[in-house]
Amino acid sequence: MWKWISDTVGPPLGFATTDGMLTKEQVLDFCRLNLAALEKPEVKQRIAEHFKAGEQAAEMTTKVQEEIFSSMGIEPKFGISCLGRVGSVFRNDQEVMMNFMELIGREELACDEAEKPEEFRKKMELMQKMHEQQVAMEEHLKGKSPEERLAFIQNMQRQMQQSKTQTGVGGNNVVSPQEQLHFFQQQYAQSGPSQPSRAASSSDRAQNTSNVVQRR
Incomplete structure (x- = not known):
């Protein structure tokens, strides 16, 4: 799963961002990369295999998020923690909120596709x-x-x-x-x-x- 990320943005250069809050550009870049990842057949397969192994599909989508943050030079755990604050920090920024809500919806669909293919x-x-x-x-x-x-x-x-x-x-x-x-x-x-x-x-x-x- 890491290969498509490194092919897109290159290898990680170290964690330049480890505290504070993600910038608007970082949030938009993250949404773009994550949406692209969820369309990749290999990522869909990894999510499905993770669920078949008895794990939650959402755990694999979180893993994808962490790898994307790492590729962006953002400490993964810090990046994940920032996602919970996007709605409050950028609540008045329509561009950010539309992209972020689109990503949330697509992640939900990715989990449904893995866990409940017929319902999906x-x-x-x-x-x-x-x-x-x-x-x-x-x-x-x-x-x-x-x-x-x-x-x-x-x-x-x-x-x-x-x-x-x-x-x-x-x-x-x-x-x-x-x-x-x-x-x-x-x-x-x-x-x-x-x-x-x-x-x-x-x-x-x-x-x-x-x-x-x-x-x-």
Whole structure:
């Protein structure tokens, strides 16, 4: 697993960063390298083998993180500790937070792929359907006012919460991607192509439906 890292950024030159907090550039570089690593077949295989050996897949993703930090000249344990502070230190930096949340979601998927391959496949299918549905909804909402878009979202949230209450899970205020997809499909079927105001725009929900992935 080390080879792809050394091929990308070269061998470690010693730990230049051992205390304080990672800079914005270091966080962004780390996210870029980690995302690239999780797409490598050899890394996916290592995570899967680690899980089959009776260990947690997350332990191997942490190992990947440590090796990346080492290759960047950052003491691994220090780098890992900094990750827990990214959300507070860079909470107002959209670029950092978007990249960091993307990485978190991709790591969750990597663990799911190793631990629950069938659930992972279904999740990928659902995400693809959600993406297609969002594109369709955005097309239908072209030319609609912000008020009309907001009204649809509020209607969605209200109906979803009513459904949760009726099924005995009303205490959960999170509308899952599965529930959103089902609701959008119902609205689309009711409105048809000629009534776009019944649809929802992906731009209104992109952060909630695409970047956050629940494992369990």
